[in-house]
Amino acid sequence: MTAPIDPGARQAILDAVAALEGEAVETLLRLTRCPSTLGNELSALNEMARIYEGLGLAPRRVPVVPDALRDHPGFSPPLIGYEGRDNVVAEYTPREGGGRSLCLQGHVDVVPEGAADMWETPPYAPAIRNGRVYGRGAGDMKAGIVSYCMAFKALRLAGLAPAGPVQMASVIEEECTGNGALAAMLALPRPDAVIIPEPGPGYAALYTAEVGVVWA
Numbered sequence: 001m002t003a004p005i006d007p008g009a010r011q012a013i014l015d016a017v018a019a020l021e022g023e024a025v026e027t028l029l030r031l032t033r034c035p036s037t038l039g040n041e042l043s044a045l046n047e048m049a050r051i052y053e054g055l056g057l058a059p060r061r062v063p064v065v066p067d068a069l070r071d072h073p074g075f076s077p078p079l080i081g082y083e084g085r086d087n088v089v090a091e092y093t094p095r096e097g098g099g100r101s102l103c104l105q106g107h108v109d110v111v112p113e114g115a116a117d118m119w120e121t122p123p124y125a126p127a128i129r130n131g132r133v134y135g136r137g138a139g140d141m142k143a144g145i146v147s148y149c150m151a152f153k154a155l156r157l158a159g160l161a162p163a164g165p166v167q168m169a170s171v172i173e174e175e176c177t178g179n180g181a182l183a184a185m186l187a188l189p190r191p192d193a194v195i196i197p198e199p200g201p202g203y204a205a206l207y208t209a210e211v212g213v214v215w216a
């Protein structure tokens, strides 16, 4: 069981989150401008490195090396080469330890844009309409990535800090092999928990399981 959050700290966090709204939207627009379809993830990965640096963390690149992953049950046969597509991770280490560790993970790859004439605004020129950001990958799942980054930043802004290690991982190939997540996972210490802020059907809930995928 976790102790209930101190009401003063809770309010400070909520205030910090509200103060970061503009920055969150700007960051999401920047990230959505990166056309990070399969094989073209570099601009988004570079953007993530900048975002992690902005959080005061030191990002590092984690390449996908098929020969090093081949015997892992999570490995999938590569579709294309991995040059220039290194995952980006960053780690926060608390000054005083003791807290449980958490990994915040998200994929930067997006599915193809589809037919151009079905977009009201271009897929990589994100636009805000009725309080939502429209652009390829804005929802799946760049908004989730920005959300966890802003959550971390809000804690710091509120004068608080995580009591345990926090890992952040921006990975490639969620929309196909999963090899990016596998490489990043193996490059980091095993955390106590992982949160993947992937969009779902809209319930205010955390999911503890996910359907699998079979490629045939």
Ligand SMILES: [Zn+2]
Binding pocket: 107, 140, 141, 174, 198, 199
């Ligand atoms: Zn997704």
